[in-house]
Amino acid sequence: MAAAALGTRALSARAGLAWVAIAWVVLSALSGCANQRTPGTVGSTQDILTESDEPEVRKRARIRMELAVGYFEQGKTNIALDELKQVISSDPTFPDAYSLRGLIYMRLNDLQQAEDSFRRAVALNPRDPDVNHNFGWLLCQRGRYAEAQQAFDVVMANGAYAGRSKTLMAQGLCEARAGNMAAAERSLARSLELDAANPVTGYNLSNILYRRGDYKRAQFYIRRLNNSESANAETLWLGIKVERRLEDQVAMRQLGEQLKKRYAQSREASLYERGAFDE
Numbered sequence: 001m002a003a004a005a006l007g008t009r010a011l012s013a014r015a016g017l018a019w020v021a022i023a024w025v026v027l028s029a030l031s032g033c034a035n036q037r038t039p040g041t042v043g044s045t046q047d048i049l050t051e052s053d054e055p056e057v058r059k060r061a062r063i064r065m066e067l068a069v070g071y072f073e074q075g076k077t078n079i080a081l082d083e084l085k086q087v088i089s090s091d092p093t094f095p096d097a098y099s100l101r102g103l104i105y106m107r108l109n110d111l112q113q114a115e116d117s118f119r120r121a122v123a124l125n126p127r128d129p130d131v132n133h134n135f136g137w138l139l140c141q142r143g144r145y146a147e148a149q150q151a152f153d154v155v156m157a158n159g160a161y162a163g164r165s166k167t168l169m170a171q172g173l174c175e176a177r178a179g180n181m182a183a184a185e186r187s188l189a190r191s192l193e194l195d196a197a198n199p200v201t202g203y204n205l206s207n208i209l210y211r212r213g214d215y216k217r218a219q220f221y222i223r224r225l226n227n228s229e230s231a232n233a234e235t236l237w238l239g240i241k242v243e244r245r246l247e248d249q250v251a252m253r254q255l256g257e258q259l260k261k262r263y264a265q266s267r268e269a270s271l272y273e274r275g276a277f278d279e
Helices: 056-073 077-090 095-107 111-124 129-141 145-156 164-177 181-194 199-211 215-226 233-245 249-262 267-274
Strands: 036-039 046-049
Touching: 056 077, 056 095, 077 095, 095 111, 095 129, 111 129, 129 145, 129 164, 145 164, 164 181, 164 199, 181 199, 199 215, 199 233, 215 233, 233 249, 233 267, 249 267
Parallel strands: none
Antiparallel strands: 036 046
């Protein structure tokens, strides 16, 4: 099944942490798209649930679910919701349907409906890491940081979960939004160890380090990002401020020229022209 996901947009967070305006997956792919596991017959082993084992009602629901995911990815949210109604009507115990419905309502900025959907998905599949990742991110959006942390803890307790770097990134962003910058730094650093190329993680970790005065480490991460294809006005501006603190005038001017040339109309270019480094 194709993955359904949402990206972040730039916005201000508490404690002055910027959430970088690079499109990047924060919400996790739908669960249940791969083969599922059910309890086996010997001891505590588990067998793969193959297509022949799946009930007919779930097979029909899964087909409509694939249609709903396709419409969601195309931005056709109303059609996707209509398909989900059919899925839930035929199989009200299918957790993926509620998970996708939560993603859709998040896209529509209806956070209460999104929460209701994720709660239903979690009730049906309490240990699913993708559902708990998405639910944790939603709770963070709603400012319920302790509950968000509990959801992220469920995700990280799953040693087989392949998206640990993404959850650590989301957790770090959430901790920063809550004002817990030390915890945010730890989470983002762990995330970057697992996925060194993630621009959102690299930017936000560098920003935290810059704000607490660790300019050399901030320089390491922001230089790496600005030397990649993911550089943008926001990352260049942070790089300029870091180099200014380290009194590297050559690097500062080089970044400034890039900023003016590539993003002349940006807010960051205007700040640079005015020398407003502390705004």
